[in-house]
Amino acid sequence: MAALGACGEEPSAAPRAPAVATSASDAGGMAALTAAAKKEGALHTMALPRDWANYGALIDGFEKKYGIKVTVENPEGTSQDEINALKERRGAGRAPDVVDVGDSFARSAAQQGLLAPYEVAAYDSIPEDQKDSRARWYNNYGGYVSIGCDAKRVTTCPATFADLRKPEYKGKVALNGDPTRSGSAFAGVYAAALANGGSFDDIQPGIDFFAELSKNGNFVPVESTPSTIEKGQTPISIDWDFLNLGYADEFRRKGADVDWRTAIPFDGSFAQYYANGVNKNAPHPAAARLWQEYVFSPEGQNIRLGAYARPVLMDAMEKDGTLDKAAAENLPTVEGTPAFPTQEQQRKARATVNRGWAEAVPG
Numbered sequence: 001m002a003a004l005g006a007c008g009e010e011p012s013a014a015p016r017a018p019a020v021a022t023s024a025s026d027a028g029g030m031a032a033l034t035a036a037a038k039k040e041g042a043l044h045t046m047a048l049p050r051d052w053a054n055y056g057a058l059i060d061g062f063e064k065k066y067g068i069k070v071t072v073e074n075p076e077g078t079s080q081d082e083i084n085a086l087k088e089r090r091g092a093g094r095a096p097d098v099v100d101v102g103d104s105f106a107r108s109a110a111q112q113g114l115l116a117p118y119e120v121a122a123y124d125s126i127p128e129d130q131k132d133s134r135a136r137w138y139n140n141y142g143g144y145v146s147i148g149c150d151a152k153r154v155t156t157c158p159a160t161f162a163d164l165r166k167p168e169y170k171g172k173v174a175l176n177g178d179p180t181r182s183g184s185a186f187a188g189v190y191a192a193a194l195a196n197g198g199s200f201d202d203i204q205p206g207i208d209f210f211a212e213l214s215k216n217g218n219f220v221p222v223e224s225t226p227s228t229i230e231k232g233q234t235p236i237s238i239d240w241d242f243l244n245l246g247y248a249d250e251f252r253r254k255g256a257d258v259d260w261r262t263a264i265p266f267d268g269s270f271a272q273y274y275a276n277g278v279n280k281n282a283p284h285p286a287a288a289r290l291w292q293e294y295v296f297s298p299e300g301q302n303i304r305l306g307a308y309a310r311p312v313l314m315d316a317m318e319k320d321g322t323l324d325k326a327a328a329e330n331l332p333t334v335e336g337t338p339a340f341p342t343q344e345q346q347r348k349a350r351a352t353v354n355r356g357w358a359e360a361v362p363g
Contacts, residue, residue, distance in 0.1 A: 102183020221363025
């Protein structure tokens with residue numbers, strides 16, 4: 001994998017303005033891009049909680065390295081909120097410069113012409129199935145759907161989706177948001193489908209599963225967060241493994257009265273990545289592109305790894321010696337090689353969820 005700036009150090013023959021540059025080289029090289037970003041002095045983002053995949057450390061590292069102030073609007077927002085902001089604030093100077101959204105949301109944003117083509121230095125090292133061929137988006141980090149559980153409030157923690165049907169979990173099971181708006185909650189429904197006879201082509205069994213949990217009282221329509229977990233509102237939470245594992249560390253550091261444990265259900269193994277992209281009409285186009293270079297650099301990718309998120313460049317970094325091996329060893333063990341739904345399968349699944357979730361799972 002190329003180091004940060006490696007393929008962008010040499011300026012192109014005729015440097016272009018950052019707003020239309022398709023690589024650091026196209027903008028005149030990393031030094032020129034950095035200078036332009038520093039002159040802008042700001043990066044506006046949305047829906048990036050500090051405890052999500054180590055965004056706190058990434059933002060702090062970027063600000064310290066470049067002296068560029070990062071603002072995060074609506075930290076607890078959803079992928080859909082980000083896409084809406086790109087469309088509704090076009091040209092208003094208040095839109096997010098960059099997005100971090102579920103894979104299916106990124107594909108949709110690209111199709112709507114909302115994202116700018118931009119190849120980060122490490123673009124060629126990103127697996128083909130984890131990036132847009134026109135470089136409008138590329139996956140940055142990911143994980144597996146998992147089941148988090150507070151062992152202080154739940155006698156026996158569930159390990160599979162099948163377990164969640166048990167009467168002992170009445171009023172205890174939650175998702176991280178609404179699957180029509182949240183990438184993580186959508187993934188939870190997809191995983192439940194795989195555990196109940198569904199497939200990448202058929203997400204309906206996942207909706208039916210949560211409808212069953214809702215009907216028998218096991219599912220609670222409360223968005224699970226560290227706060228709701230601490231309060232005992234959501235003692236069982238279906239969420240990404242990197243979030244559930246990170247919450248356990250957070251609760252220990254705080255001395256919270258929570259014994260948070262994480263299981264990756266073997267009956268519904270589902271992995272997915274989150275994609276990054278540059279707003280085509282970014283108010284701070286140079287800072288937006290410099291941010292992309294940072295989060296795809298070895299430094300940025302290892303910061304992800306430090307919070308249990310699997311960096312998309314993990315294999316490449318392992319080969320070139322830039323991977324934080326100690327952090328990699330802390331990742332939970334999973335079986336087999338993850339498979340991913342195609343763009344068409346995701347589109348169909350999202351349409352099915354959007355159409356049927358509210359009626360099937362009221363709340």
